[in-house]
Amino acid sequence: MPMTVMVTNNASGRMRGFLASCMCELAPGVYSAPRMSAAVRERVWGVVERWQPGIEGCSVVMTWPDASLPGGQDVRCLGVPRTELRDHHGVFLSRRAVTRAPGEP
Numbered sequence: 001m002p003m004t005v006m007v008t009n010n011a012s013g014r015m016r017g018f019l020a021s022c023m024c025e026l027a028p029g030v031y032s033a034p035r036m037s038a039a040v041r042e043r044v045w046g047v048v049e050r051w052q053p054g055i056e057g058c059s060v061v062m063t064w065p066d067a068s069l070p071g072g073q074d075v076r077c078l079g080v081p082r083t084e085l086r087d088h089h090g091v092f093l094s095r096r097a098v099t100r101a102p103g104e105p
Helices: 013-022 038-054
Strands: 006-008 024-027 028-035 059-065 073-078 081-087 091-096
Touching: 006 013, 006 038, 013 024, 013 028, 013 038, 038 059, 038 073
Parallel strands: none
Antiparallel strands: 006 028, 006 059, 024 028, 059 073, 081 091
16 A cells, blocks of 8 residues: 655645545645555545535645556646656656646737
């Protein structure tokens, strides 16, 4: 069972309380679980995924080890641009879609 880390921004008290009930809050909005199974991780993510759209300005990033992926980890994001980990000639990079500011072509 791998280490799971979740970072929140502008989360509601309800979401923070829920995450603190199943993970250790290391710093405000930063949670970890050293031995969270994939099944539990999916259930926790499902709750966060349902609650996040109703919270103004809330974003959540979750990461955990996955040896089959570049860099040996996977990432999920809500409320922020989707992040992918890529292997570029042996260097592991995070990739996000380009977003344009309002009014830019």
